[in-house]
Every structure is written in structure tokens, then in C-alpha cells.
Amino acid sequence: MHIGENPKKEVLTSNECDLINSLFYGPQIAESQRNGRLLEKAKKVNDDLKKKIEEKDLIIASHSNNLQKIADLEQANQTQQFLIFELDNSLSAQNEKTSTLEEQLTLKEVEINELKEQATKNTCSCSGKEENKEDCHDNFDDKAESGPSITDLTKNLLRTQNYLYNTKEQLNHYKKKYKALKKKVKNNQKEYYQAMGSSINSSHPPSQSESEKPLNDDESFSSRSSSQE
Numbered sequence: 001m002h003i004g005e006n007p008k009k010e011v012l013t014s015n016e017c018d019l020i021n022s023l024f025y026g027p028q029i030a031e032s033q034r035n036g037r038l039l040e041k042a043k044k045v046n047d048d049l050k051k052k053i054e055e056k057d058l059i060i061a062s063h064s065n066n067l068q069k070i071a072d073l074e075q076a077n078q079t080q081q082f083l084i085f086e087l088d089n090s091l092s093a094q095n096e097k098t099s100t101l102e103e104q105l106t107l108k109e110v111e112i113n114e115l116k117e118q119a120t121k122n123t124c125s126c127s128g129k130e131e132n133k134e135d136c137h138d139n140f141d142d143k144a145e146s147g148p149s150i151t152d153l154t155k156n157l158l159r160t161q162n163y164l165y166n167t168k169e170q171l172n173h174y175k176k177k178y179k180a181l182k183k184k185v186k187n188n189q190k191e192y193y194q195a196m197g198s199s200i201n202s203s204h205p206p207s208q209s210e211s212e213k214p215l216n217d218d219e220s221f222s223s224r225s226s227s228q229e
Contacts (some may be wrong), residue, residue, distance in 0.1 A: 073192040080185045087178045094171040101164040107156045115150050 070192065073188055076188055077185065077192065080181060080188065084181055084185065085180070087174060087181065091171070091174050094174060098164065098167050098171055100162065101167060105157070105160050107165055108153065108160055110155060112150065112153045113202060115153065119150065191219065
């Protein structure tokens with residue numbers, strides 16, 4: 001090259017450019033790519049953690065709802081068990097009252113039948129006695145005045161029968177109310193055990209025989225009521 005001439009520019013090939021870039025910029029590019037992969041992986045881990053946290057929050061909220069539901073059901077069960085206790089006492093009193101009224105009614109019927117039989121005998125004994133008929137009827141009237149008349153006893157019997165009927169109607173009303181409340185308590189117990197099982201992640205609620213064990217007195221009550229009627 002002569003003095004004053006411009007230096008000749010050499011053009012690099014593409015392979016040479018790639019080689020130079022790999023030598024000078026390769027580590028930075030590789031680092032950047034690696035950081036990008038790490039960032040994507042970290043984002044994925046973070047998304048998974050957020051999803052798990054949301055699931056845990058839902059589980060906690062469901063657990064809290066179940067605990068509140070259990071508390072409400074326990075309160076409802078206590079209230080209804082108390083109502084059943086009160087109804088049971090009332091039914092026992094009604095049964096006793098009905099039994100007493102039936103005994104009184106039987107005694108009244110026996111008393112009326114005896115008076116009717118006595119009246120028939122007196123009527124028959126007075127018939128055919130023309131000469132002593134007045135004395136006979138006077139004697140009969142004296143016997144009738146010594147106690148309540150058949151009419152009064154019949155009225156008393158009707159009043160007792162009517163009162164007995166009303167008492168039995170009231171007793172049947174109590175029985176229906178009692179059975180409805182028993183059924184409601186059983187449903188609440190079933191719901192209670194389902195909520196309890198869901199809360200403690202149990203595999204199954206208590207067996208049916210255990211859950212209904214406190215309510216087995218329904219059968220004995222029904223048999224007692226039927227025997228008294």
C-alpha cells in the first residue's frame with residue numbers, strides 16, 4: 001500500500017461474526033437465557049403456591065362454617081330435647097288423666113245400670129198390688145230420694161264422656177306434635193353428624209343405631225299409650 005492511499009477495508013464473513021459474538025457475548029446471552037428460565041420457573045412455583053393458599057383458605061372457611069353449623073345444631077338439639085322432655089311429661093300426665101277418667105266413666109256406668117235394675121225391680125214389685133200401690137210408690141220414691149236420680153247420673157255420665165273425649169283429642173294432638181318433633185330431631189341429628197364428619201374429615205358418620213339410640217323411647221312410649229287406651 002502506497003503512501004496517501006486509503007487502507008483497504010476487510011469484510012468479515014458471517015461465520016467470523018458468529019465466532020466473535022460467541023466469544024465476546026456468549027456468556028452474557030447464556031446467562032440471560034438461564035435467568036429467563038429461572039424466572040419462568042419461579043413464576044410457576046409462585047402461581048402454584050397461590051393456588052394452594054387459595055385452596056387452604058377455602059378449606060379453612062368450610063371448616064369454620066362447619067364448626068358454626070355444628071354449634072347451631074347442638075343448640076337446636078338441646079332445645080328440642082328439652083321440648084321433647086316437656087312433651088313427654090305432658091303426655092304422661094294426659095295418659096294418667098285419661099286412665100282416671102275411664103275408670104270414673106266405668107264406675108258411673110255401673111252405678112247407672114244398678115239404679116236402672118233397682119228401678120225395674122221396684123216397678124215390677126209394685127205392679128199388681130192395687131191395695132198397697134200408694135204405699136209401694138211412696139216406698140219407691142223414698143228410695144229414689146236417698147241418692148242421685150237416674151237422670152242426674154245420666155247427665156253426669158254424658159258430661160264425663162264428653163270430657164273424656166276432649167281429653168283424648170288433646171292427647172292425640174300431643175302425640176302428633178311429639179312425633180313431628182321427634183322426626184325433626186332425628187333429621188337434625190343426621191345433619192349434625194354429617195357436618196361433624198365433614199369437619200373432622202371423617203370417613204363416615206356414626207352408625208344409624210348409635211345416632212338414633214337416644215330416641216328409642218318412642219317405641220316404648222307408643223306401646224305405653226296404646227296399652228293405656
